[in-house]
Amino acid sequence: MKKRFNTTGPCISKKHYMVSIENKLKEVETLIDQGDYFVINRPRQYGKTTLLSQITKKCNDKYLIIRTSFEGIGDSIFENEKVFSSGFLKLISDMLNFTYTEKAKEIEKLSYGVENLQMLSNVITEFIRNSDKPVVLLIDEVDKASNNQLFLSFLGMLRNKYILANDDMDYTFHSVILAGVHDIKNLKLKLRPNEEKKYNSPWNIAVNFDVDMTFNPLEIETMLKDYTKEENIKMDTVDISEKIYFYTSGYPFLVSKLSQIMDRNFKNSWDLNNIDKAVKILLNERNTLFDSLIKNLDNNKEFRNFIEKIVLSGEEIVYVPSDRLISLGELYGFIKQKNNRCKIHNRIFEQYIYNHLTAIKARESENISSYNFREKFLTSDNGLDFEKILLNYQRFMKEQYSNKDEKFIEHHGRLLFLAFIKPIINGIGFDFKEVQVSQEKRLDVVVTYNKHKYISELKIWHGEEYHKDGIKQLCDYLNIHSMNKGYLVIYNFNKNKEYKYEKIYVENKEIFIIYV
Structure with missing residues (x-):
């Protein structure tokens, strides 16, 4: 029997490609x-x-x-x-x-x-x-x-x-x-039939189970080596394993699912670019794991607000294991502890949650479709006129949201921007966000469209000095991506603010900025 990648039920070594555990x-x-x-x-x-x-x-x-x-x-x-x-x-x-x-x-x-x-x-x-x-x-x-x-x-x-x-x-x-x-x-145990439930666990004899069940890159590589041998396929198993781990953080189902998509769609070209494409395919699929994530998110408003703070605002929430919402996040698989802070478990979950919240906000936004019609922004080299996109977003915010109060915009401004971009790139492009928190509450959004990449940063205005620091950080981020042009969307809550745009040059980088 030919082996395959498995995402339904337990894995069986003679039937499935398996990570060595x-x-x-x-x-x-x-x-x-x-x-x-x-x-x-x-x-x-x-x-x-x-x-x-x-x-x-x-x-x-x-x-x-x-x-x-x-x-x-x-x-x-x-x-x-x-x-x-x-x-x-x-x-x-x-x-x-x-x-x-x-x-x-x-x-x-x-x-x-x-x-x-x-x-x-x-x-x-x-x-x-x-x-x-x-x-x-x-x-x-x-x-x-x-x-x-x-x-x-x-x-x-x-x-x-x-x-x-x-x-x-x-x-x-x-x-x-x-x-x-x-x-x-x-779990709570009643000591007597009519007695209130008490924290008298019937299983307090159990020891802690601290085995890390996620797959690290070396473990993922064992599965890929088995696959290459069976299928007679060449790939850089080290780089591919690292890339799969980058997106999944070793979540077992996601590791197998990405590998399954690669086998189905890119069997003879397991490379890093196609891993990115496989992630995009996965994010557009429905499966029981994603359905469970969204159900748990939508059924608890307090928990949803907690997750939004991490995903959308990039808030640094201290990890306290006894906290009810944090415990719930771990139970559902949403979050993990990293450097004593709460983090979304993996980039795929973060992106899927962010896509879901973005879609909701797009439906709620008035007249957004009249501002973000894709054909307005296409260029002759199969790219996007990103400056034009930002200017239209600025006009949308001025005409539709100028009368909203500061708290509304601070909470929803980032989501509005993401909802504005989504229909423009949907089906062809891919937007993936990288959260990096500073005093400016930055949110970097990396947009790819065909072979083009656009890096934009959203931040709240906190004065000229913070603004300069933010530009410096964006330049550093552009260097990481080996790019020379970036974009800034600045939310200014001053009463005398001006809806303006400008283009500046810093450290051999071109930065296009809009103020909303």
């Missing part, structure tokens, strides 16, 4: 060897199920691995203790029946007449007492049951067995691994 598996194996209980809680499509599959194969010789999932079990299993206990044992016996038929029969025999969690505990004790190998329990998709009180009581039972086993007073699983989006350690 050997170092991650060693870390997980160490936790198991130590007899630790832990939770693999990561965002959706982060490789949790693939990791469980790989660790099962790696540790199967020295442990009896019971691997099951709560995916698709339905709510009826949580009807009462009897139904849950028998249902849980049935899940175990069904799994064991594929490879350990005798063990499956043993579970079936022991499960007769089980009425409650205490009897379930006794079955587990007896089964593990008779096992010739330590038993490891893996449960995937525990989110399906995480809000169910009966499941929390089940975890409490396992916790009690763990404590007793450490004192040689019981037999229980050598290690238990739960996998899901939420961190089970933080």
Whole structure:
């Protein structure tokens, strides 16, 4: 069977091109060897199920691995203790029946007449007492049951067995691994039926799971080397791996998805320019991961405002793990910690979110389509007259938004500019923003159109000295891109401001500036 890149379900080595996660598996194996209980809680499509599959194969010789999932079990299993206990044992016996038929029969025999969690505990004790190998329990998709009180009581039972086993007073699983989006350690447990929920976690015995499940460039390269060998294709695997990591920050689904797009569209030309094109294709696709991102963004206005501050305004938000919105951002996969600051997890997420917010603002903006008709700005060399674009944007702001107050423009001005540009380049061009925060709250927008590139910077006027610093920073940024021309959009909130434009020359750079 010919291998392929996989973005649906767990990856299987004989079917799919896979990143080598050997170092991650060693870390997980160490936790198991130590007899630790832990939770693999990561965002959706982060490789949790693939990791469980790989660790099962790696540790199967020295442990009896019971691997099951709560995916698709339905709510009826949580009807009462009897139904849950028998249902849980049935899940175990069904799994064991594929490879350990005798063990499956043993579970079936022991499960007769089980009425409650205490009897379930006794079955587990007896089964593990008779096992010739330590038993490891893996449960995937525990989110399906995480809000169910009966499941929390089940975890409490396992916790009690763990404590007793450490004192040689019981037999229980050598290690238990739960996998899901939420961190089970933080779930609340009712101590009595009529009692308020309290932070008395039934899983406070679990150790922290600190394994980095993102793929670094060296790990990505292992997959690309396998691909080049199988497909007899040449590429600079080092540079391509670095470029994929640049856009994805190693988010497992995005790494596979970009590779999949490259294989489908640029099979014989894996180069850096085509990686950029693949990113553009990806950003125009719909998939379950992107749908989940937008759903979580649109369903919580407070969270959306928090993300907007990072994506649109480039605000430096200090990373505080106990903060509710920050925790939510990590749970959904939106943000990560970098230098003790909150950052959007990767450039693709940042761009997708920014595109979504831009589209909303474009729909809300009055008469914007009469100002940004693409054919007005095309040049004979298949580029854009970017000066003309900025002048039309200035006219749009003067005629449509001059009566808006300062707070509105400061909050929405950047988004309005991005919404103005989007229809002009849509389908041909590509706008990618690079946020660099200074006292001027700068936002650099890099626009590519066919083979042309335009670098514009948006900033708020804070006086002449800051303005000079901003121009110097733009010149430095132009040097990075080996370009000699840049553009400035300055939002001036002074009452006597003038809608003007100018062209200046600094450090052999031409800077075109508009004031709005």
